[in-house]
Amino acid sequence: MKKLIFGILTLCAMAACNLDPKQADSDIMISCEALKSEDVNGMPQNAVYAIIGEQKTKLMDINAACMQLEPENYGGYGIPADAIAVAWSWFAGLGDYFYAKQEGEKTVFYHALITEETPKDGIKYEPIATYEGGKMTVHALQ
Secondary structure: OHHHHHHHHHHHHHHHOOOOHHHHOOOEEEEEEEEEOOOOOOOOEEEEEEEEOOEEEEEEEEOOOEEOOOHHHHHHHOOOOOOOEEEEEEEOOEEEEEEEEEEOOEEEEEEEEEEOOOOHHHOOOEEEEEEEOOEEEEOOOO
């Protein structure tokens, strides 16, 4: 049963990570890919990528498959309405939320780690990557 659920989540991850409707008209996406079936503790392993045109840059590894967040729900998770790419994941009481936003001449990618106890107004996003002048810079996580 565990492998069936993981298989379904993996298929959903491959199909769902790029589902944000705003992404269809943009060449900027946040994508997740399964790395391997699961780690030694039975947790799924996925990599999160920023994709701009043909350039694909790994942002981080996470322990869950990505899902779609509908634009009308952005505000409930501290994601600005003008975000141009969004992905989120949830596994065992922990969630990773990602969004990209155009800020002047650059695109900034943000991440927040959320637990079941995190109040909606307490979500803190940190910049994890910046795309500017044709170059992607991934920032060290704190």
